[in-house]
Amino acid sequence: MNKGRMILLGAMVLLGGTTAGQLMAHGDVVPQAVDTTALPEIGQDWLEKNPYSGNAKAVEIGQSAYGQNCARCHGLDAESGGIAPDLRYLELGETGDQWFMERFRHGSAHDGKVYMPPFGDVLGQKAGWAIRAWLETKHEG
Numbered sequence: 001m002n003k004g005r006m007i008l009l010g011a012m013v014l015l016g017g018t019t020a021g022q023l024m025a026h027g028d029v030v031p032q033a034v035d036t037t038a039l040p041e042i043g044q045d046w047l048e049k050n051p052y053s054g055n056a057k058a059v060e061i062g063q064s065a066y067g068q069n070c071a072r073c074h075g076l077d078a079e080s081g082g083i084a085p086d087l088r089y090l091e092l093g094e095t096g097d098q099w100f101m102e103r104f105r106h107g108s109a110h111d112g113k114v115y116m117p118p119f120g121d122v123l124g125q126k127a128g129w130a131i132r133a134w135l136e137t138k139h140e141g
């Protein structure tokens with residue numbers, strides 16, 4: 001568990017159960033850890049191309065990881081309700097991979113306002129590529 005996460009959990013305990021529950025309802029929650037031990041190791045360096053594209057196990061893990069970490073903004077089953085971009089239309093292939101990872105790792109903020117939190121350090125690249133592998137199966141357009 002990293003330091004930021006411990007502080008956040010500590011704050012939730014201090015705020016008490018009800019408040020933490022309300023925070024969750026607003027979607028402002030700690031990222032949910034993703035178990036990626038079943039996936040092939042891909043090293044520490046961030047890759048530019050999805051190593052799990054078409055990997056059935058990765059698609060399964062990615063679907064669940066998406067549901068826990070991304071769906072609240074990007075929509076159930078990747079169908080956006082309009083709060084955040086519809087990820088079914090993300091470009092396939094390496095250009096799409098790179099853009100996906102850019103946002104997954106660093107999130108998005110403008111003028112001091114966070115539109116999307118960064119996930120790279122908390123979930124790791126195996127989880128990121130697994131989500132991308134699942135999104136590829138949902139691609140449209």
Ligand code: HEC
Pocket residue numbers: 066069070071072073074083084085086087090099100101103104108109115116117119131
């Ligand atoms: C708190 C809401 C929120 C959460 C949670 C969230 N996102 Fe986002 N995401 C956004 C918003 C808003 C944008 C648009 C940002 C912008 O245009 O600057 C975005 C943009 C993106 C983009 C770029 C889409 C494009 O068409 O340019 C990708 C890829 C993405 N998110 C992936 C993810 C993944 C994967 C997760 C889960 C691990 C996730 N997001 C979780 C709000 C969120």
